[in-house]
Amino acid sequence: MSPAVSIELLPLGKTLRVERGTSLQDVLFAQGVEFPCGGRGRCKGCRVKVLAGEAAVSVEDRALISSDELAAGWRLSCRASAGGDLTLELAQWEAAILADDTGFAFTPQEGLGVAVDLGTTTLAAQLLDLRTGHVLAVRTALNAQGRHGADIMSRVEFAAHRGGQATLMELIRKQIGQLILELLSTAAGRDSELREVVIVGNTVMHHLFCDVSVEPLSRHPFESADGGLKIFSAALLGWQIASAATVRFLPSLGSFVGSDILAGVLATRLHESDALVALVDLGTNGEMVVGNRERLLCASTAAGPAFEGARISMGMRAASGAISEVSVTEGQVRCRVLGNVTPRGICGSGLVDAVAAGLESRRIQPSGRLTGGGVFPLLEPVSLTQADVRELQLAKGAIAAGLRILIQQWGARLENVSRLYLAGAFGNYINRTSAQRIGLLELPPEKVISAGNTALLGAKLALFSLHENDGSLAAIRQRIHHVPLNEDPQFQEIYVDAMGFPG
Amino acid sequence: MIDMKPLYEAVLKGDAATARALTEQALASGMEPITVVKEFMVPAMDEVGRRFECNEYFVPELLLAARAMKAALELVRPLLVKSGVEPQGRVVVGTVRGDLHDIGKNLVAAMLEGGGFEVVDLGVNVTPEKFIEAVKAKNANIVALSALLTTTMPAMRATIEAFKAAGLRDQVKIFVGGAPITQKFADDIGADGYSENAPGAVTLAKVHAARAA
Numbered sequence: 096m097s098p099a100v101s102i103e104l105l106p107l108g109k110t111l112r113v114e115r116g117t118s119l120q121d122v123l124f125a126q127g128v129e130f131p132c133g134g135r136g137r138c139k140g141c142r143v144k145v146l147a148g149e150a151a152v153s154v155e156d157r158a159l160i161s162s163d164e165l166a167a168g169w170r171l172s173c174r175a176s177a178g179g180d181l182t183l184e185l186a187q188w189e190a191a192i193l194a195d196d197t198g199f200a201f202t203p204q205e206g207l208g209v210a211v212d213l214g215t216t217t218l219a220a221q222l223l224d225l226r227t228g229h230v231l232a233v234r235t236a237l238n239a240q241g242r243h244g245a246d247i248m249s250r251v252e253f254a255a256h257r258g259g260q261a262t263l264m265e266l267i268r269k270q271i272g273q274l275i276l277e278l279l280s281t282a283a284g285r286d287s288e289l290r291e292v293v294i295v296g297n298t299v300m301h302h303l304f305c306d307v308s309v310e311p312l313s314r315h316p317f318e319s320a321d322g323g324l325k326i327f328s329a330a331l332l333g334w335q336i337a338s339a340a341t342v343r344f345l346p347s348l349g350s351f352v353g354s355d356i357l358a359g360v361l362a363t364r365l366h367e368s369d370a371l372v373a374l375v376d377l378g379t380n381g382e383m384v385v386g387n388r389e390r391l392l393c394a395s396t397a398a399g400p401a402f403e404g405a406r407i408s409m410g411m412r413a414a415s416g417a418i419s420e421v422s423v424t425e426g427q428v429r430c431r432v433l434g435n436v437t438p439r440g441i442c443g444s445g446l447v448d449a450v451a452a453g454l455e456s457r458r459i460q461p462s463g464r465l466t467g468g469g470v471f472p473l474l475e476p477v478s479l480t481q482a483d484v485r486e487l488q489l490a491k492g493a494i495a496a497g498l499r500i501l502i503q504q505w506g507a508r509l510e511n512v513s514r515l516y517l518a519g520a521f522g523n524y525i526n527r528t529s530a531q532r533i534g535l536l537e538l539p540p541e542k543v544i545s546a547g548n549t550a551l552l553g554a555k556l557a558l559f560s561l562h563e564n565d566g567s568l569a570a571i572r573q574r575i576h577h578v579p580l581n582e583d584p585q586f587q588e589i590y591v592d593a594m595g596f597p598g
Numbered sequence: 599m600i601d602m603k604p605l606y607e608a609v610l611k612g613d614a615a616t617a618r619a620l621t622e623q624a625l626a627s628g629m630e631p632i633t634v635v636k637e638f639m640v641p642a643m644d645e646v647g648r649r650f651e652c653n654e655y656f657v658p659e660l661l662l663a664a665r666a667m668k669a670a671l672e673l674v675r676p677l678l679v680k681s682g683v684e685p686q687g688r689v690v691v692g693t694v695r696g697d698l699h700d701i702g703k704n705l706v707a708a709m710l711e712g713g714g715f716e717v718v719d720l721g722v723n724v725t726p727e728k729f730i731e732a733v734k735a736k737n738a739n740i741v742a743l744s745a746l747l748t749t750t751m752p753a754m755r756a757t758i759e760a761f762k763a764a765g766l767r768d769q770v771k772i773f774v775g776g777a778p779i780t781q782k783f784a785d786d787i788g789a790d791g792y793s794e795n796a797p798g799a800v801t802l803a804k805v806h807a808a809r810a811a
Contacts, residue, residue, distance in 0.1 A: 137780075248747055248748050248749055249748060251749055252748050252749050255749070313696070313747075313749035313750075314695070314696025314697065314747075314749060314750055314753075315695075315696045315697065315698050315722075315723045317698075462656065462658070462659065463656055464654060464656075469653065481653040482653060485653065485656055488656065488657075489657075581698055581699070581700075587700070587701055587704065590701070591657060591658050591661055591701075592658070594656065594657060594658050595658055
């Protein structure tokens with residue numbers, strides 16, 4: 096047996112004992128570090144700074160990390176192993192995951208239920224008393240499939256290789272089973288009362304959990320073979336649960352619009368609205384729904400990960416050290432830093448604010464060009480580069496163009512939309528005035544509502560309507576039509592137009 | 599001789615109506631079509647490419663400039679064909695099988711046209727067979743492949759293999775591009791070149807044309 100070595104992780108202040116030669120990817124993944132490219136040495140999202148000890152420089156390190164940074168100790172953790180004792184500083188911070196605590200109307204029933212929001216990156220699960228509607232416990236975790244790729248397309252790619260799909264299925268089934276056991280362990284003595292589990296997620300997550308091949312989602316025409324409602328017994332999934340619980344994975348709306356969005360419709364009651372309303376999830380695969388009680392249209396658009404801080408030179412998640420708010424008063428740039436520490440980077444909400452501030456102070460022209468040199472300094476040492484502004488233009492252009500096309504195809508105008516619900520964590524942090532200023536949401540701020548984790552709320556609502564569930568859900572799903580945006584002949588024109596900023 | 603500097607400016611600014619009107623005037627005044635292209639249009643597109651490279655221009659400006667260039671070229675091209683002037687090269691462009699993204703591919707096609715190449719744009723979701731057919735039919739010497747998804751990158755390798763199988767691999771240079779593509783991937787699949795952006799693709803094609811001449 097190899098002798099053990101110590102790895103000290105800063106700023107977590109945690110010391111781990113691992114076998115000599117263990118790959119850092121395995122060690123760090125267990126600590127919540129993400130590997131955006133799946134640990135293949137293609138990006139530098141997993142980089143760590145070696146403060147003490149030795150880590151050899153890999154070929155990929157040389158390709159992606161500058162010689163100055165290498166000398167300072169930066170390495171790709173996915174390419175490194177623990178040859179001896181190490182002290183590492185993580186470039187990532189543990190992410191805060193959004194669970195839902197909104198109140199809702201329900202019909203009392205016997206027993207316990209679990210609602211699960213299965214995201215590509217994160218998982219959120221709640222244990223509910225179906226009689227009182229109380230949330231008894233909450234668990235969140237990073238999706239265990241994350242080590243095999245951060246975004247859905249890299250998961251699809253992994254699944255295409257020998258045994259990949261089965262590996263991903265086993266990982267996620269096991270993880271959710273474990274999460275449910277943990278939830279039940281908090282409800283001492285009632286663990287045999289679990290009756291229903293409802294899971295929502297995007298179409299790729301649905302397929303990977305339900306054992307439907309994701310291969311059709313890898314290429315044109317991107318048509319899923321079977322995105323329907325799937326019902327399992329807990330026993331069939333291999334979950335060691337005391338009761339005979341039924342597990343439902345709600346149906347998808349389209350190839351890239353999943354049951355998380357269907358749940359979002361349930362949560363925001365779009366399907367019951369008299370007025371024209373919209374629901375937008377500002378993720379990598381920006382999903383959106385537009386309509387009212389008569390007709391709903393949905394679409395997904397490749398916004399990319401800019402709002403999550405990826406591909407932005409000093410981008411990071413909304414965590415300690417991130418600039419989260421930027422404003423300009425009398426030509427003076429003011430920044431708010433999360434955790435009130437020295438700034439290390441900028442998160443999505445800060446990015447939207449910074450560009451809005453740049454436009455207001457004329458440091459950024461409507462074309463997106465930065466004036467006065469290629470850099471917009473925010474708060475030492477964080478600044479915005481010209482390339483950062485370009486990344487944001489691509490992301491916000493995709494969302495704005497998607498909304499314009501959906502509203503147009505629905506037969507209305509932007510000003511006819513009475514409310515726009517923003518789903519997801521980012522929706523809670525984004526400044527709505529800035530979002531309008533940069534043309535991301537072309538609606539006045541008072542019409543924009545942060546709706547929180549609508550996927551989890553919708554999953555909970557579904558738990559309480561299971562006796563009529565299969566029928567009513569199917570009816571709602573029938574009224575929502577999927578629009579393939581890139582088949583709209585005007586898509587390119589509208590997208591390019593939406594890349595610019597309002598003057 | 600009329601002052602043609604405004605034509606250069608019009609293409610640079612993406613003003614299609616002015617570019618077209620000035621080209622009409624130039625041709626009416628007896629200027630050689632090839633002179634209009636070489637002295638004003640190509641330098642303007644080179645400048646557009648330079649500005650894009652240094653982040654001064656972005657996708658919208660690039661697209662507008664390409665449109666202005668196209669409006670002017672439509673007047674000149676028939677005259678060039680009539681007088682037997684050969685293009686710099688013939689390029690078959692398309693997004694590979696399984697992939698539907700086309701904005702990047704459209705930019706490359708427009709910039710190549712602006713750079714004096716004859717472009718055959720096969721659109722999206724193009725099979726290897728269609729690429730091969732087009733190369734044969736048009737006697738093209740360059741093939742430019744686009745892919746925007748990690749899951750459709752393997753179709754690039756398949757297209758290159760199909761050219762080998764058809765015995766045409768040595769007749770064409772194959773260039774690849776798209777957000778997930780890297781120089782290493784291009785080398786791995788045996789492509790002849792890779793560019794990060796549309797202006798870079800024009801440079802690749804020009805270098806090849808100069809070598810072949």
